[in-house]
Amino acid sequence: MAQKIPTRLYLAEDEMPKNWYNLRADMKDKPDPILHPGTLAPATAADLEPVFCKETVKQELDQTTRLIPIPEGLQQFYKAYRPSALIRAYFLEKELGTPAEIYYKFEGTNTSGSHKLNSAAAQAYYAKEEGLTTLTTETGAGQWGSAMAMACAFYGLKLIVYMVKVSSQQKPYRKALIETYGARLIPSPSDTTESGCAILAANPQTGGSLGCAISEAIETAVKTGQCRYVLGSVLNHVLLHQSIIGQEVKATFEKYNIKPDIIIGCAGGGSNLGGLIAPFMGEKLSGASQTRFIAVEPASCPSFTRGRFAYDFGDTAKTTPLLRMYTLGSGFIPSANHAGGLRYHGMNSTLSKLYHDGHLEARSALQTDVFDAAVRFAKLEGILPAPESSHAILAAIDEALECKRTGEKKTILFGLTGTGYFDMTAYMAYNEKTMTDHVPSDEELEKGFASIPDIPQNKKPLP
């Protein structure tokens, strides 16, 4: 008789992965290089080190080392909240009446409420090792700001968080959480930076945006001594740190002899999706599996499904290096009725390359459908999911129902990136049926595309 799969599948502490997995090493067709915005030449470590920690710059540029050791001191930190649970969704399967087996990797039990802590801890660890005293960052929905505040409290670093102003007003408890961990929180745009002042001068009533907060955080990092900037998604070193998620799933699946047919992740900047799928995508690229990978993004911020594959800036003030990615343009701001994260204009360059080359599927979802799935899941599986994570839940339910139609017994894995405990305003809107959807018109998208830089690389035919 086959081994009964428990509801919660854990690795023992000594089975935890000791290396991150660098997917780019196994890609024959590498993602396009980061470009210096002035020279348009590939960015070097020297270009990036004034902004980022040295070790993360090294990781960002490393396209060849497959396994990168997780430092021993960081492993200790990880053990405080990892390995995270891999859960068999028995109750959801039963309710759906599907022959599919559904698993989810739950990253929401740490206090930041999401997977973001995996990279926050790594970046704070390296900053401490490199003798820095201060870090700056931005946060939108607040998961990343919370994670960085926790990591900096632990490693004894000062942290300045530029929080999108409208978010800091809508989420006073996220703000309080970040401040409880000792970080200095500044609603963005602010008068503490030139880029903030310029944005305020142009539009005094603005509620801010992620791209604007990034501009402020980078500016402050560069002009402050012993200080660097940290980012919670989009960049390849962040995806590298998040590969701990996929590495843990892979080790757990091997322990129980489970092979996934479909892996689903929500997609904003790509950190969770990239981390979850990394080792499985590596297998697929090598020809060892036929796993399908599905990215799910909000219909209100559809960078994969309606964006352009082009070199673009990471921030509104156009101060960052250029990344080739699926982008809506750094001037794109999602509709005000969009709840939760997944609101960044671009997508990680590695995931963009994989999508462009046909290795990854993408779909978009309306937030009312996403919250339907979220509440259904909460009542069955007992976890109130983050709005972000619920995009993956919706797609997992859809795939499981497809299995019901076809009778196929597929194994579906999705990433449950976090919890919705700081998103209750959105749940209240859902409960009170005042939540609405917004799908940007082609005209609205064109306005965003107009902010994509007009440079030679963007005119080249796609390789």
Add this chain to the structure above:
Amino acid sequence: MAQKIPTRLYLAEDEMPKNWYNLRADMKDKPDPILHPGTLAPATAADLEPVFCKETVKQELDQTTRLIPIPEGLQQFYKAYRPSALIRAYFLEKELGTPAEIYYKFEGTNTSGSHKLNSAAAQAYYAKEEGLTTLTTETGAGQWGSAMAMACAFYGLKLIVYMVKVSSQQKPYRKALIETYGARLIPSPSDTTESGCAILAANPQTGGSLGCAISEAIETAVKTGQCRYVLGSVLNHVLLHQSIIGQEVKATFEKYNIKPDIIIGCAGGGSNLGGLIAPFMGEKLSGASQTRFIAVEPASCPSFTRGRFAYDFGDTAKTTPLLRMYTLGSGFIPSANHAGGLRYHGMNSTLSKLYHDGHLEARSALQTDVFDAAVRFAKLEGILPAPESSHAILAAIDEALECKRTGEKKTILFGLTGTGYFDMTAYMAYNEKTMTDHVPSDEELEKGFASIPDIPQNKKPLP
């Protein structure tokens, strides 16, 4: 070489306890019986069954069965979020420089944010089995209401939650969470019950109290068909369900050959404390161990340390049976500046008996000291604790520092009952240094004591 203890100690799913442990069976000196408030005779099952589910009444009155099987269907539910983690506080130990080993059992990873789900699930399970369609309950800080809402959503039961009015206003997100799981939430006092109307008539501006919400919930249960009332603490069947906590710790400690010297729990009505210590107290009563047990309560609601050991009502309207317990009087209401739970006027009768007989220690704590400990813990161990749980953290730190002074290498266990994610208003007050303490004067306590019934049993010399 001794086995290295991991940071997080887990039981495998098949090592989970299959029985609750009924401590009363191993007490030579039993807790005093519940009395019928009219006849003052010991209450019978027939007296209690109009209010509570049959099976829980049976458990409430059972003083002799040591192990009570956890129903198979309920075990399935438990597996969705249990076994909970037992965590070695390596980072806290290091910071304190103590020779003590500190462990905490963390019950906060489920969405209700606390241990309350253990009994909520059990009570909903029995209600469903007994063919009921509706349950009523009350909630103060909101953990219990959230837990019942989750359990009723899972088992397909209707739930009416009377939430202390001032709490429902101060904690809109708790309210939203309860409603997201489909429960009907009524701020108490309300005009839906006679007891609510009477309280409103006497004091239209009242923010309500737990005792008042209990009166409303019981009244509604009794007058509604196929409906019973459920309570989240104080009663012995609740402590029985919570013994899953202690049973898991005991199994885990045995697996790693760990013996606790001191066990610490916060104490409101006693559900977590009673559940955590149960099997270890049983060992102590049998003479097999010398473990110390410490209850920690708020100085603003000091039922153990300043209350009277007397028969008292469980609710403000004096409709419940009488329980012999340490009580401040059912008319006692904690100061408005008290944050979080642990605000009930009385204490579980079994714990009261153990305290009275000298088997259990108790101490009280100022909330500013409690929040100092909470934030210190959060920064080191990465979990933002509930205000309630932080009482236990404070005492664990104090005991660990005492070990540092004496050089003793003791093993300390405390219950980390939950997370503070819905308590950010209190953390904001702490961060902004507007949090204050209130220790009731003797005169204030006398006003509460005046509400304790004047009955023969309360005049008997203590046995």
